[in-house]
Amino acid sequence: MKITPGKQRGMKAVSDARGVIAAAAMDQRGSLKSAIAKEKGVDKKEIPAQMLEEFKTIVTRVLTPHASAILLDPEYGLPAAKVRSENAGLLLAYENSGYDNTRPGRLPDLLDIWSVRRLVAAGADCIKILLYYTPFDPPAINEIKHAWVERIGGECAAADVPFFLEFVGYEEGGDEKGIGYARKKPEVVVRSMEEFSKPQYGVDVLKVEVPVNMVFVSGAQACKGESAYTREQAKEHFRRAAAAAKKPFIYLSAGVSNDVFSETLELADEAGVNFAGVLCGRATWKDGIPVYAKGGVKALEDWLADQGVRNIENVNARLKAAKPWFSFYGAAAALAD
Numbered sequence: 001m002k003i004t005p006g007k008q009r010g011m012k013a014v015s016d017a018r019g020v021i022a023a024a025a026m027d028q029r030g031s032l033k034s035a036i037a038k039e040k041g042v043d044k045k046e047i048p049a050q051m052l053e054e055f056k057t058i059v060t061r062v063l064t065p066h067a068s069a070i071l072l073d074p075e076y077g078l079p080a081a082k083v084r085s086e087n088a089g090l091l092l093a094y095e096n097s098g099y100d101n102t103r104p105g106r107l108p109d110l111l112d113i114w115s116v117r118r119l120v121a122a123g124a125d126c127i128k129i130l131l132y133y134t135p136f137d138p139p140a141i142n143e144i145k146h147a148w149v150e151r152i153g154g155e156c157a158a159a160d161v162p163f164f165l166e167f168v169g170y171e172e173g174g175d176e177k178g179i180g181y182a183r184k185k186p187e188v189v190v191r192s193m194e195e196f197s198k199p200q201y202g203v204d205v206l207k208v209e210v211p212v213n214m215v216f217v218s219g220a221q222a223c224k225g226e227s228a229y230t231r232e233q234a235k236e237h238f239r240r241a242a243a244a245a246k247k248p249f250i251y252l253s254a255g256v257s258n259d260v261f262s263e264t265l266e267l268a269d270e271a272g273v274n275f276a277g278v279l280c281g282r283a284t285w286k287d288g289i290p291v292y293a294k295g296g297v298k299a300l301e302d303w304l305a306d307q308g309v310r311n312i313e314n315v316n317a318r319l320k321a322a323k324p325w326f327s328f329y330g331a332a333a334a335l336a337d
Contacts, residue, residue, distance in 0.1 A: 003329055006160030007204055011325055013089035013125035014069035014162075015277070019324025021205070021250050022316055023069035023089075025281030026056050027128070029076060029097035035286075039293030049076060055292055055300070056080040059285050062304040064088040066312045071128055071279055073097075074114055081123055091164060091279075092124035094152065099132055104172055105141035106132035108148060116155040126162040127152075128207070128279075133167040135191040136184075146201075153202025166207035166252060166279075167192050182213040182228040186237040190244045197246035205325065206249040207279050210264050211241040214256070217267070222260045231267070238271035248276040248325040253283035258311040262318055269321035276325040284311045 003011070015021045032052060037044035053076050060080035064070050069089035072081055075097075081090055094114060099106040108131055116127055129152055133145060149165060156163035169188035171181050189211040196203050214220050216228035229237065242249070251268070253261045261283040268275055285308055292300040 003204070004160055007162045010089075010125045010162040011204070014091060015089075015325055016068040018322075019276075019326050020319055020322040021069065021277030021279065021325060022067055022319055023071060023091065023250075023277065023279045024059075024063050024067040024284060024312065025071040025252070025279050026059050026080065026285070027071045027073040027077065027093040028281065029073055031097075032289075035289045036293050039290045052076040053079050054297065055289075057083055058292075058297060058300050059288070059304060059308070060084050062301060063284065063308055063312055066309060066316065068277075069125070071281070074111065074119060074122055078122060089125040090123050091126045091128045092119045092122065093128050093130070094119060095130050105137060105144070106170060106172075107141070107144060108132070110152075116152070116159045116161060120159055120161055124161065126164055126205075127156050128164040128166060130166045130168065132170050133192050134169050134171065134188050135195065136188070137172070146195075149196065149201045149203070153200075156204075157202050162204040163202055164205045164207050164279075165196055165201070165203040167196065168209060168252075168254070177213075177215075179216055179226060179228050182216040185209075185213060186211040186240070190237075190241045193241055193249065194244040197244070203247055205276070206245055206247050207252050208241070208245075208249050209254055210251055210268065211237040212267075214260050214264055214267075220267075221263055222256075234267060235271035238268055238273050242271075242273035242275065248328040250277045250279055251275055253278070253280040255282045255286070258283045258314055262314050265315065265318035265321075269318065274323045274327070275321075276328070277319060277322045278315060280312070280315050284308060284315065 033044045033047045037047050056077050057080040060070050061083045064085040067088050070084050071091040073093040096109045153163055212234045214222040217223055217234045218227035218230045288300050288303050291303045
């Protein structure tokens with residue numbers, strides 16, 4: 001595999017001195033608005049854009065000194081991008097929040113007034129896309145998604161900017177939090193990583209879910225009842241998913257608590273997988289939402305400076321097992337400038 005000089009620069013900008021990606025995610029939009037509205041006891045239509053911008057700006061300012069990069073959206077996140085720490089690179093999201101719920105398949109869409117070229121002009125070191133994906137969907141649906149990712153990969157290649165593809169599994173009409181889906185999840189993750197490692201997509205980094213649900217890993221702190229896998233089986237699922245990746249891959253936190261995500265990374269370490277870091281959002285800052293909704297700016301700043309920083313440091317401490325992104329390209333050190 002080769003990587004162009006422009007993409008090398010982008011990757012260096014969002015990784016730490018070891019070449020590990022220790023990034024924070026703050027590109028939530030619809031879900032963040034709903035969460036703030038719920039804590040305030042109002043309809044989400046009553047939450048102004050300024051409030052989302054303010055929340056993102058505070059999180060970015062307080063947490064980026066402890067991160068290699070921040071993932072933001074261009075709709076509400078550009079003011080936040082300006083206050084990030086000098087050590088932190090910038091990833092910008094290119095997709096619309098949510099998905100088309102008027103037809104099956106959770107089909108994605110891009111932001112209307114943005115392009116890769118425009119995101120780079122706004123300061124992006126890397127471009128990120130979120131795609132809801134399952135290999136078990138009908139071929140007609142997945143062909144639409146495959147072509148969509150190919151177009152974005154081509155756009156990123158033309159701009160010589162790294163393309164991070166985040167895919168989140170689901171089951172149409174199913175319960176992704178239940179034990180039934182937990183048993184299917186390893187196959188969903190493995191086959192998705194296998195698919196989007198293919199060269200036609202032009203993906204540079206796979207942002208992936210872990211292949212198990214920790215709630216159903218026997219003996220895990222998160223497991224309170226029946227299990228879908230033993231600890232050894234869970235580690236084997238990690239290894240199988242890692243083996244399917246032909247690109248650097250990083251883990252997303254998928255909205256779990258900081259404790260659960262930290263335990264997840266410990267399991268990845270035990271499994272000996274070659275993950276290249278994390279892009280961790282809600283596991284770091286989501287408990288600050290009620291603090292902000294009820295107490296305002298100063299309360300959130302104080303909470304982040306204490307618990308938020310501890311949360312991100314908990315995750316960082318578990319990245320010692322992560323491998324440099326450039327090792328996927330056969331390099332023993334950072335590639336040339």
